[in-house]
Amino acid sequence: MTVPLFELPDPEQTDAELPVPRPRVIGRAESRREHAAPGSETAHEVTFVHTADWQLGMTRHYLGPEAAHAYTAARHEAIERIGALAAEVDAEFVVVAGDVFEDQRVSSRIIRRTLDALATFGVPVYLLPGNHDPYDAAGVYRSRTFVQACPDNVTVLSGDGVHQVRDGVELVAAPWAHKHPGADLVGRQVARLSSGDGIRILVGHGGVDEMTPGNGTSLIGLGSLETAVESGIVDYVALGDRHSVTSVGSTGRIWYPGAHEVTNFDHIEESPGHALAVTLRRSGAAREIEVAPHRVGQWSFRTISTDLGGLADIEALRARLDDIDDKSRTVLQLGLVGSISVADSAVLDDLLDECADRFAAVTRWGRADDLVVLADDADLGELAVGGYVRDAAEELFARSRSDDPDSAGSARDALALLRRLAGNAR
Incomplete structure (x- = not known):
């Protein structure tokens, strides 16, 4: 495996834990270094995936368990699509600008499967430690699993400073x-x-x-970044943290x-x-610069707000x-x-049950969810039950008009359930 960039041996690590240096795989784009016409300045060009x-x-x-399994699989498949994208655009390398892993507690299975996927990319992959996966003593990147499984084409940008990818192309890692860095690392x-x-x-990684x-x-100062870009000191700033x-800037x-697969609802x-x-x-x-977003994720988290009156x-x-x-x-x-009404609430509940079967998941948006179910005389009149059930329905109807909101709400929910059961029984 490749030794993480700029890393000095940790005095607390044993010899068995230290990574063993191996040659770096540069990838298939060796021919795209730099060129110069007679009498002109050297020209440089590079294509990469950010x-x-x-x-x-x-x-x-x-x-739920089934959807969670499918979502986890999709997040892994999105990594594979990033590798395919790198081949499609003939990228020289891929840079992951922080938060590769959720935290230091990720399983060895996740670490190994991730590194196996990166090994197939065919070009160098640079991983920047972020706020979720910092390069500390308990972090993923220093774990025995990562050190042993890391392929030759993967490099951890573990130390800050300038790294020469090849002649004419440098990465500056933060x-x-x-x-808790307590400073603007970028x-x-x-x-x-x-x-x-x-x-x-x-x-770099973090909020601007x-x-x-x-x-x-630790917020990144936009002013200094734009000055560095406009003056030509930096040609591109590859950030992570915003999904x-x-x-x-301008x-x-x-x-x-953004995240390679959705992590939150579309209002966020x-x-x-x-x-x-x-x-x-x-x-x-x-x-010159060209930046093209490519879709690699497959899932969507949709927020729908609507007013229901009937x-x-x-x-x-x-x-x-x-x-x-x-x-x-x-x-x-x-x-x-x-x-x-209670009758309409029963129809809505049927719809939501149907959606729970058809969609990956259905949840209610607590802060924007305020649907009131009101029992009226028509609800009781249309309830086709008799005997003891009818007596119970009339008692629930009376309670639904109680001044106690908890008692009234429970009674309306019970009426709606009774309405659904009575409807299914006919």
Whole structure:
């Protein structure tokens, strides 16, 4: 395996734990180094894939066992699609800008399967430790499993500073050594750089001060980044931490690629599930850039808010949900407001039960969910039951109008259930 960049032996590690150096695999793009026409300045060009925030080992509490298994598999398959993308665009390397793993507790199975997938890429892969997987003594990257299983083409950017990928192309790494750095790690690297004539890619992780609430000491200062980009000290800033594809600032050279597979609902993550294919060209002061997002994720987490006032609104919601494609890989979060009758509530419950079977998961959006069920005389009149059941229904109906909201709510829920059972019995 390859020794992580800039890493010095840890005095607390035993000899058995120390990585064994092996030759680095540079990949198939050796011919694309630099060229110069007679009488002109040296020109440099590089194409690479920028991705981040895989957070492998992540789970979602609202997914049942079957859906959780499928979601985990999809997150692994998205890594394989990133490798395919690298081949498609003829990338020289892939850089993962932080949070490859969810935390240091990920299983050895996840570590080994991830490294097996990266071994098939055919080009170098650079992993930057982020806030979820910092390069500390208890971290994933120093674990025996990772050290033993790491393939030759994978390099951990474990120490900060400049690394020469090849002639004319440099990575500048700003890794997290622990979870609370207390400083702008990216800005610290910018301050150390001087101008050069090659292509320089700054790799960092964290929130940018102009986009992130608060004034945390580890926020990345956008001003210094834009100055470095505009002055030509840096040609591209590959960031991680934000889970939506985002171009930062006005230069068009500072990007978050977003998570490779969706991790949150679409009112929070606007455009997850992508990786960026980046091409940089530089000849003296002349510079060009191409950034193209490519879809690598397959799942979607949809938030739907709607006002329900009766059966017509419920049927409109049904039609809206029917129109959603790829239901088995879609998680629904419903925010339902308004008021409906007990009879309509029974219809809605049937719809939600149906959706639970068709979609990966269905959950209610607590902060935006305020649907009131009101019992009226028609609900009791249409309930086709008799005897003791009828007596119970009349008692529930009376309780549904109680001043005690908990008692009234429980009674309405019971009436709705009775309505459904009575309907199924006919």
